[in-house]
Amino acid sequence: MSGIEADRIEVRSSRNWTVRLRERIVRTVPRGQWLPDRQPAYVRSWIYVFGVACLAALIVVIASGIALAVEGAGWWHVSALGHFVNSVHLWSVELFFGFMVVHLWGKFFMAAWRGKRALTWITGAIAFVGSIGTAFTGYLSQSNFDSQWIAGQAKDGLNAVGIGSRFNVLNSGQMLLFHVSLLPLIIGVLVVLHIVLVRRHGVVPPFDAEPADYLRTEVRLPSPEPAVLAITPPDQHEIPTPREAVAPVIGSAS
Amino acid sequence: MSTVVRRSRRSPPVTPDSHLFPTRPYDLVKEFVIALGVVLVLSLVLAAVFSSPDRPALSLADWATRAPNDVVATATAELAGTSTSAGYGAPYNSSAPGQKLGPLSLQKWGGVQIPVDSAKDLVLDPLATVTGDPALTKALTTWSAAGADQQAAWAGSYSDALAGAPDGNPAAVAPGAYGPVPVIAGGLLALARSGGLQSQLTGQNNFYSSDQTRPMLLLADGAYLEDQARAEQLGGDQWGMMNESGNYPGQPWMWLYTFWYQVKPFSTSDNADALVWGLMMLLTLVFVLVPFVPGLRSLPKHLRVHRLIWRR
Numbered sequence: 001m002s003g004i005e006a007d008r009i010e011v012r013s014s015r016n017w018t019v020r021l022r023e024r025i026v027r028t029v030p031r032g033q034w035l036p037d038r039q040p041a042y043v044r045s046w047i048y049v050f051g052v053a054c055l056a057a058l059i060v061v062i063a064s065g066i067a068l069a070v071e072g073a074g075w076w077h078v079s080a081l082g083h084f085v086n087s088v089h090l091w092s093v094e095l096f097f098g099f100m101v102v103h104l105w106g107k108f109f110m111a112a113w114r115g116k117r118a119l120t121w122i123t124g125a126i127a128f129v130g131s132i133g134t135a136f137t138g139y140l141s142q143s144n145f146d147s148q149w150i151a152g153q154a155k156d157g158l159n160a161v162g163i164g165s166r167f168n169v170l171n172s173g174q175m176l177l178f179h180v181s182l183l184p185l186i187i188g189v190l191v192v193l194h195i196v197l198v199r200r201h202g203v204v205p206p207f208d209a210e211p212a213d214y215l216r217t218e219v220r221l222p223s224p225e226p227a228v229l230a231i232t233p234p235d236q237h238e239i240p241t242p243r244e245a246v247a248p249v250i251g252s253a254s
Numbered sequence: 255m256s257t258v259v260r261r262s263r264r265s266p267p268v269t270p271d272s273h274l275f276p277t278r279p280y281d282l283v284k285e286f287v288i289a290l291g292v293v294l295v296l297s298l299v300l301a302a303v304f305s306s307p308d309r310p311a312l313s314l315a316d317w318a319t320r321a322p323n324d325v326v327a328t329a330t331a332e333l334a335g336t337s338t339s340a341g342y343g344a345p346y347n348s349s350a351p352g353q354k355l356g357p358l359s360l361q362k363w364g365g366v367q368i369p370v371d372s373a374k375d376l377v378l379d380p381l382a383t384v385t386g387d388p389a390l391t392k393a394l395t396t397w398s399a400a401g402a403d404q405q406a407a408w409a410g411s412y413s414d415a416l417a418g419a420p421d422g423n424p425a426a427v428a429p430g431a432y433g434p435v436p437v438i439a440g441g442l443l444a445l446a447r448s449g450g451l452q453s454q455l456t457g458q459n460n461f462y463s464s465d466q467t468r469p470m471l472l473l474a475d476g477a478y479l480e481d482q483a484r485a486e487q488l489g490g491d492q493w494g495m496m497n498e499s500g501n502y503p504g505q506p507w508m509w510l511y512t513f514w515y516q517v518k519p520f521s522t523s524d525n526a527d528a529l530v531w532g533l534m535m536l537l538t539l540v541f542v543l544v545p546f547v548p549g550l551r552s553l554p555k556h557l558r559v560h561r562l563i564w565r566r
Contacts, residue, residue: 008349035283037279037280037282038277038278038279039278039280040273040275040277040278041278042275043278043280045564049285051288052285052289053287053293055289056286056289056290056294059290060293076308077310078277083306083308084305086308087300087301087302087304087305089390090502091297091301091303094503095293106563108544109554109557110554110564111551111552111555111560113544114269115269115270119547122542122545129538129541129542133357134315139505143311144307145309145310145311145499146309146488146499148311149479149494152470152473152543153495154495157347159361159364160343160346160352160353160359160360160361160527160531161361161532162362162365164364165345165364168465168467170366170466170471171464172466173463174464176464201272205269205270205553206560206563206564207267207564209275211270211276212533214276232533
């Protein structure tokens, strides 16, 4: 029995929770796939930028939201700086949704759920719907005329399906807590899950594409380096597949 | 290991593992940092150029000052049991069955979880705290001593009289058998104008309160709030749920939800909210489960938009 096989058996039978968690993490996204410095040859469109743009906009949304939270819910009504920070929050949210919509349509036209990526689509879709709910509670938390009117209108929809008392849009305290804690937490978890799944499965290949189609293909890269595609046999890839990565990682840990 | 995924003629196309494809250099961190910088600059510029709307909230004192006749009419409707909140149903009361989604009485099944007796909670209880006004105290005593039929007759008559008066002006109402209703309604107007009504409805004897359910129900029972909103193009039939005050984008991502309210049968249905919510929940489920919906999941391949993304 080789050392690697012995380690595999040891991990499978280990009753050590830490070992099991480590093993689970490594199996989910092997080393090298978290932050790869190479991507499949077919990844060469501006549409791919919008996923990262969503993440960037979300960070600006959260940062400006934290600034508003630190100074208090009423700060932006009485301070010019507060009003500006609120404006940054508003426009970063608008950008966030704009990027998400482009990202979503791009993934739809790619049928990006192929190749066991259904859960990636599902987490992204739920994050999108959840973001709508989070933005909605933001509008309810503005404590101005728009909040009043939106709350007065929205209560009828929520009450009509029997959830108005649990999601009481007329209770600004509840809406503010939903907006700054509960819903961002859910969105945060969904976004992390989504990114983990993207990193685990990689970018979906084109329809009917085979790896061999991209061999001996020359690609013009945006960098000044020679625009020649790196051709490596699959079993020598720098980025291991989830299945391939388990053994060497476990082996190196022994 | 073979890099080509073999397929039988009948089996569906298999998507190869993306890690089997040849690779090219790609700097994810650099891409992210540049994206973050661009988004930050865009947000700052948009904020500096366009700012954000902040029309102050309407207070009950504002309402009483700017539309006193509406306050009196609303108070009378609360006493008569004819206001929107008085006849709402769950979660505030049991006076109506509420909206239905087909055979499902979801609103009723939600139960009365936030009990609100419109006459008592929005008018009579706040006025009971007023001291130094013998006429009001006497009117409240007369009201509470009367039977329900008598109360309804007084309030109904006064409500009709207000509707017939020019601009609903209480001073122009024809004499009639209104009992203590004019004094009670006038008392609520005075309390609202002083600012005391807002704290009575919000505070509920609690120093800390963040629940505006009662003042919002009272305000929404009047016509003034809706008049102000419609002037800002915020009405339900004006795509109001996705708009906001001024020329700002609002929530354009809610266009589909708002859209249904503009078209039949939703725009004319008594169960519009339940129907729209039911439809949106169904569409959301389809959206989330696209990978499993036959036809829809294979649509992108036939649309061929992917050829703009993956050029060989």
